[in-house]
Amino acid sequence: MARASIVYVGTTGGLAIYSDPGGTGRWRRVGRVLEGQAIRGLLAADALNLVAAVENGPPLRTSDGGQSWSPTVDADAERLLALLKGSGPVVYTAQGPAQWRGSEPPAPEASALALLAGKQETLIAARAGGASLARSEDGGATWSEAVVEGGLDGRVQTLAPASYHMDYVWAGTSTGQVLRSEDRGRTWQEVGREPAAITCIAALRLVGQA
Numbered sequence: 001m002a003r004a005s006i007v008y009v010g011t012t013g014g015l016a017i018y019s020d021p022g023g024t025g026r027w028r029r030v031g032r033v034l035e036g037q038a039i040r041g042l043l044a045a046d047a048l049n050l051v052a053a054v055e056n057g058p059p060l061r062t063s064d065g066g067q068s069w070s071p072t073v074d075a076d077a078e079r080l081l082a083l084l085k086g087s088g089p090v091v092y093t094a095q096g097p098a099q100w101r102g103s104e105p106p107a108p109e110a111s112a113l114a115l116l117a118g119k120q121e122t123l124i125a126a127r128a129g130g131a132s133l134a135r136s137e138d139g140g141a142t143w144s145e146a147v148v149e150g151g152l153d154g155r156v157q158t159l160a161p162a163s164y165h166m167d168y169v170w171a172g173t174s175t176g177q178v179l180r181s182e183d184r185g186r187t188w189q190e191v192g193r194e195p196a197a198i199t200c201i202a203a204l205r206l207v208g209q210a
Helices: 075-085
Strands: 005-011 014-019 028-033 039-044 050-054 060-062 090-093 096-099 112-116 122-127 132-136 156-161 169-173 177-181 187-193 198-205
Touching (some): 005 039, 005 169, 014 187, 039 075, 039 096, 112 156, 112 169, 169 198
Parallel strands (some): 090 156, 156 198
Antiparallel strands (some): 005 198, 014 028, 039 050, 050 060, 112 122, 156 169, 169 177
């Protein structure tokens, strides 16, 4: 059965919402909210419940998929702010951002890290300050370069494994390029373009979808 999904793309100028009706792989932007606000981070419980950290204001929560927002100081908001303020490296997982578990980051020059679960865990890094994407299946001891179809525009600033499929991962760049990989970071395709730099992404299955 097709699995419809939703992707929230945080930028320096608001939050874009992408949808994949029917799970066909034809992604399109279906909305923009929080216009003019710089989104610093996202933490999602599911497709409807989301916390956004914004510049110059308290964290905001939505429980209706972004239709309405209200300030929040709950545990999710505190966790997100602590991660953003922390000095250690952050790794993005299908459950959202988390503190890197090791004492040293596996790719010190990386602008973003992601960890994909599975029989063989896969690390993905935006290396050289986001100038290239690479993957590792041995904890960062060795890396192989990824292929970005059509080329990488700008520098990758964020990564986001999808909660709806263990092999899928998303990325966003400083020029607003939205990228997706369906093969654990080996190859990437452009899905969309935003008019502002992308800072964070959350990729989720729509509630009620099998």
